[in-house]
Amino acid sequence: MALRAQFGDGFRPFGAMRRRRNELEYPSGPSETTTKDEARKAIQDAEGLLLAAQQLLPTLSIF
Numbered sequence: 001m002a003l004r005a006q007f008g009d010g011f012r013p014f015g016a017m018r019r020r021r022n023e024l025e026y027p028s029g030p031s032e033t034t035t036k037d038e039a040r041k042a043i044q045d046a047e048g049l050l051l052a053a054q055q056l057l058p059t060l061s062i063f
Helices: 002-007 013-025 036-059
Strands: none
Touching (some): 002 013, 013 036
């Protein structure tokens, strides 16, 4: 949320992706898995995050 508040909606998927990764790393049960469609969506979201970061980098200063 802070990332999006500071740098814009290009980072919107970050929080959900972080929470989902946590769910999969620490499953509540053996049935906690993912699907190919979810993986495809995560790849698309990651590509969008990379694009947002590439656009943001030139505007940032060292401090």
